[in-house]
Amino acid sequence: MSQAMKIAAGEWTHLLRTRLAVLTLGLLFALVAIAAINSSAQLRAEAAERLQYQQQADEAYRAQPDRHPHRMVHYGHYVFRTPAPLAVIDPGVDAFTGRSIFLEGHRRNTAAFSEARETSVLTRFGSVSPAFTLQVLVPLLMILIGFSSVARERERGILLQLLAQGTRGAALVQGKAIALAGVAALALLPLFLSALWLGPQTPTEALPLLALLAGHTVYLAFWVVLIVAVSALAGRARTALIVLIGIWAMLTVLVPRLATDVAATTLPAPNQAEVDIRLQEELRSVGDSHNINDPGFQSFQQQVLAQYGVASIDELPVNYRGLVSLQGEAESSAVMDRLTAEQHSLQRDQAGIVKLFALLSPYIAVRHLSMTSAGTDLRNHQQFLDAAEAHRFALIQGLNTLHAEELDYVDDSARSRDAEAEQRTRVSSEFWTTLQQFDFAGTGAAERVRSALPLLLALFAWLSASALLLRAGARKVQAL
Amino acid sequence: MNLLHCLGREAGLFIRTRSSVAALALLCVLASIAIGLGHAEVQRQEASIERVRALDVTERESALAGAPDFGDAAYAAYHLTWNPPSEMAFTAMGQRDIAPWMLRVRALALEGQIHETDSFNPELSLTGRFDYAFVMAFLLPLFAIVVMYDMVSAEREAGRIPLLVASAGNVRRLWWQRTAVRVLGLLLACLVPMWLGGLIIGTSAGALLTASAIVLVTVLVWTAVILVFSFRPWSSAVIATSLTGVWLTVALILPLGGKVLIDYLEPGIDGAQIALLQRETVNGAWDLPKEATMKPFFVTHPEWADTRPVTEPFHWKWYYAFQQRGDEVAAELSGAYRAAITRRDELTGWVALLSPPVAVQRALQRLAGTDVQASLAYEQRIRIFHEQLRRFYYPFLFNEEPYGLESLKDLPRFE
Numbered sequence: 075m076s077q078a079m080k081i082a083a084g085e086w087t088h089l090l091r092t093r094l095a096v097l098t099l100g101l102l103f104a105l106v107a108i109a110a111i112n113s114s115a116q117l118r119a120e121a122a123e124r125l126q127y128q129q130q131a132d133e134a135y136r137a138q139p140d141r142h143p144h145r146m147v148h149y150g151h152y153v154f155r156t157p158a159p160l161a162v163i164d165p166g167v168d169a170f171t172g173r174s175i176f177l178e179g180h181r182r183n184t185a186a187f188s189e190a191r192e193t194s195v196l197t198r199f200g201s202v203s204p205a206f207t208l209q210v211l212v213p214l215l216m217i218l219i220g221f222s223s224v225a226r227e228r229e230r231g232i233l234l235q236l237l238a239q240g241t242r243g244a245a246l247v248q249g250k251a252i253a254l255a256g257v258a259a260l261a262l263l264p265l266f267l268s269a270l271w272l273g274p275q276t277p278t279e280a281l282p283l284l285a286l287l288a289g290h291t292v293y294l295a296f297w298v299v300l301i302v303a304v305s306a307l308a309g310r311a312r313t314a315l316i317v318l319i320g321i322w323a324m325l326t327v328l329v330p331r332l333a334t335d336v337a338a339t340t341l342p343a344p345n346q347a348e349v350d351i352r353l354q355e356e357l358r359s360v361g362d363s364h365n366i367n368d369p370g371f372q373s374f375q376q377q378v379l380a381q382y383g384v385a386s387i388d389e390l391p392v393n394y395r396g397l398v399s400l401q402g403e404a405e406s407s408a409v410m411d412r413l414t415a416e417q418h419s420l421q422r423d424q425a426g427i428v429k430l431f432a433l434l435s436p437y438i439a440v441r442h443l444s445m446t447s448a449g450t451d452l453r454n455h456q457q458f459l460d461a462a463e464a465h466r467f468a469l470i471q472g473l474n475t476l477h478a479e480e481l482d483y484v485d486d487s488a489r490s491r492d493a494e495a496e497q498r499t500r501v502s503s504e505f506w507t508t509l510q511q512f513d514f515a516g517t518g519a520a521e522r523v524r525s526a527l528p529l530l531l532a533l534f535a536w537l538s539a540s541a542l543l544l545r546a547g548a549r550k551v552q553a554l
Numbered sequence: 555m556n557l558l559h560c561l562g563r564e565a566g567l568f569i570r571t572r573s574s575v576a577a578l579a580l581l582c583v584l585a586s587i588a589i590g591l592g593h594a595e596v597q598r599q600e601a602s603i604e605r606v607r608a609l610d611v612t613e614r615e616s617a618l619a620g621a622p623d624f625g626d627a628a629y630a631a632y633h634l635t636w637n638p639p640s641e642m643a644f645t646a647m648g649q650r651d652i653a654p655w656m657l658r659v660r661a662l663a664l665e666g667q668i669h670e671t672d673s674f675n676p677e678l679s680l681t682g683r684f685d686y687a688f689v690m691a692f693l694l695p696l697f698a699i700v701v702m703y704d705m706v707s708a709e710r711e712a713g714r715i716p717l718l719v720a721s722a723g724n725v726r727r728l729w730w731q732r733t734a735v736r737v738l739g740l741l742l743a744c745l746v747p748m749w750l751g752g753l754i755i756g757t758s759a760g761a762l763l764t765a766s767a768i769v770l771v772t773v774l775v776w777t778a779v780i781l782v783f784s785f786r787p788w789s790s791a792v793i794a795t796s797l798t799g800v801w802l803t804v805a806l807i808l809p810l811g812g813k814v815l816i817d818y819l820e821p822g823i824d825g826a827q828i829a830l831l832q833r834e835t836v837n838g839a840w841d842l843p844k845e846a847t848m849k850p851f852f853v854t855h856p857e858w859a860d861t862r863p864v865t866e867p868f869h870w871k872w873y874y875a876f877q878q879r880g881d882e883v884a885a886e887l888s889g890a891y892r893a894a895i896t897r898r899d900e901l902t903g904w905v906a907l908l909s910p911p912v913a914v915q916r917a918l919q920r921l922a923g924t925d926v927q928a929s930l931a932y933e934q935r936i937r938i939f940h941e942q943l944r945r946f947y948y949p950f951l952f953n954e955e956p957y958g959l960e961s962l963k964d965l966p967r968f969e
Contacts, residue, residue: 183670186670190679197813218798218799312791319794343673345606358620417673
């Protein structure tokens with residue numbers, strides 16, 4: 075057995091003999107396991123619930139009676155977000171985003187009903203997930219287990235004995251690091267087990283899963299090396315502990331919050347109410363598509379008449395009111411899409427600022443790597459919103475096309491006053507059964523992994539930095 | 555030797571420990587940053603409300619000017635509601651980055667409007683803000699541990715205990731004095747930034763005193779916890795380890811465990827159900843005889859029962875009656891939804907009994923009017939305003955009065 079392995083074995087024997095260390099180890103393993111179990115149980119329940127709601131909404135839509143197509147435009151449809159498969163490991167922003175969207179004509183709604191609003195302040199303390207435990211709790215527990223690994227030996231004078239017996243400083247710190255890596259492996263075990271369980275169920279997620287595992291492994295390796303390095307560099311065990319807790323608090327608690335505030339302050343986002351008012355002003359220039367005489371549609375009318383080669387709208391072979399609906403929806407959607415794209419890009423820029431802080435905190439690097447790989451980050455949420463919007467636009471324009479092609483212009487114009495004309499403007503309920511299913515697959519696995527890679531590099535950079543510190547520690551031990 | 559003199563001597567000794575002073579200075583800097591950022595955020599929110607209120611007035615004017623009748627006017631005119639930051643909001647942002655503090659409503663069914671979320675960046679909400687409540691809940695205890703954990707054990711490890719016993723006479727009093735100096739240092743580091751921030755903004759002394767009392771209790775509770783450990787005959791390292799473990803347990807593990815338990819005890823109602831029910835009722839009305847809407851509407855609004863019945867396929871009074879029916883049908887579910895949120899909040903209060911970080915966040919958020927109750931209260935104000943709004947339009951709609959902008963000058967205002 076090499077010197078380092080002997081030291082590592084000795085450290086483990088010591089840990090298992092120390093009551094506090096055993097207690098901490100037990101706590102650590104229990105936390106990670108409980109988080110994994112709770113998270114998967116909760117997610118499965120939620121996925122089933124979402125699916126049920128989606129089916130309920132689909133059935134309700136398909137079961138609508140004979141109706142005027144524009145009634146269906148206002149009846150609208152609901153889509154629900156089902157959690158990404160890897161949300162079991164990292165739920166990311168899911169608790170802070172709405173889970174359902176109402177799709178209707180004339181409007182692009184935001185996702186409503188977020189978990190954070192419905193639950194209590196406790197949601198703000200972190201998530202009960204393997205990712206949060208591994209990223210925040212486990213490093214602190216590892217500090218409690220490992221801070222004294224070298225410093226203790228120094229305080230008791232054992233270090234000098236070991237050196238006198240020919241142990242090299244490098245072998246000593248390596249041994250201590252190997253022992254602490256064992257603790258990290260114990261913490262990672264539930265993650266690896268759930269990967270083994272998740273992998274075969276969702277083969278497409280294999281690559282992101284690998285990125286997740288790699289990210290967390292490198293991140294915990296950083297902590298292992300850092301803890302032993304500080305323990306070797308500090309004169310006393312308690313100094314090592316205080317310094318390490320300080321570093322931990324700074325990297326996982328302080329810097330992320332500061333990053334948030336820096337992002338929100340340097341790039342202030344407009345309030346939704348403000349965006350909505352701007353939107354309404356712009357839409358006024360589009361015109362009200364319920365009113366075919368709206369000035370906004372004058373040139374459109376000329377264009378349609380010219381296209382069909384007729385003199386007035388009642389000579390058209392199609393229902394002009396439906397054409398106006400189609401045109402109005404297309405124009406207003408273009409405005410809404412532009413304003414939403416602006417908002418989304420601002421939010422991504424804010425997230426980009428936070429991500430820059432990965433240079434100041436490996437926690438930010440691993441958190442973003444984890445969310446990105448799992449498909450539970452801001453980007454993925456925005457893609458969900460965009461997919462829902464595309465679904466909405468197709469649905470509404472389908473209905474508007476019915477409005478234009480299936481309805482008689484004269485009846486349609488008289489329907490508010492004439493009950494018989496109103497009856498004739500109802501189209502068969504069979505049309506509603508052609509509702510397309512809303513499928514949101516999320517960002518592709520390859521793209522997620524690609525955007526996670528720079529963060530993995532950042533984590534390696536952090537690991538290298540701590541390795542340099544460890545070398546300095548080894549030299550200090552050797553120099554005793 | 556009088557007490558003041560002794561405290562002065564201990565303070566002098568304390569100031570000469572460079573690491574402790576550095577820790578307190580850092581705490582003070584962090585608290586100041588938090589206050590500064592909180593203040594900037596409050597100003598941004600106030601400016602935003604002011605700007606949008608002005609936009610809201612002109613937007614509504616153009617909406618009303620373009621409407622052909624009262625039904626269309628009520629449909630097109632949005633009204634801004636807002637929940638301004640309180641004088642203490644700079645200390646605790648609380649719900650203000652997840653629950654809307656501005657919402658536009660119109661006279662249509664409210665349940666379809668009131669659950670709208672604002673476009674908060676979820677990645678920023680996920681982390682939460684660097685506010686004063688955060689510093690008090692999470693960082694203050696860590697700093698308290700740093701300045702107090704080895705008060706006794708360091709002396710013992712340096713072999714100075716016999717010397718202290720000989721020179722001080724009453725060692726117990728000496729420990730009290732040392733504790734008092736450290737508590738005072740922590741309080742100064744936390745309270746000075748808050749008072750300065752509060753005085754600059756012009757916060758009332760009463761609110762600042764209440765917040766100070768909350769900080770004082772937090773410091774005292776943590777001091778008590780730390781003393782229990784630091785008087786143990788353990789090594790400094792063991793004491794520090796144990797205290798970090800305690801902090802980890804009450805600051806992170808208990809709150810997260812509490813959340814799991816609360817989710818289990820009070821599963822709550824999925825908001826989507828309210829939206830679905832309201833929408834089915836409102837849209838279903840189009841296919842029902844007018845009577846099916848008007849009859850139940852007249853039960854809750856008997857004052858309009860004698861107006862001309864609706865005979866045509868479409869009439870605005872029928873339209874707004876079924877909007878109101880949608881709200882009435884969803885009212886029970888919607889009430890249960892809010893009740894579940896309140897019960898969850900109450901259960902959180904029990905977690906706060908065991909977890910000082912939860913308690914201090916709740917207390918400061920309550921004081922700042924940024925807690926769950928405050929956001930529900932804002933929702934209630936929106937409900938009352940919406941009620942005024944639709945009742946304002948009813949006479950014009952049911953009496954079928956000719957449209958005129960003059961009649962709209964008394965439109966209810968949200969204040």
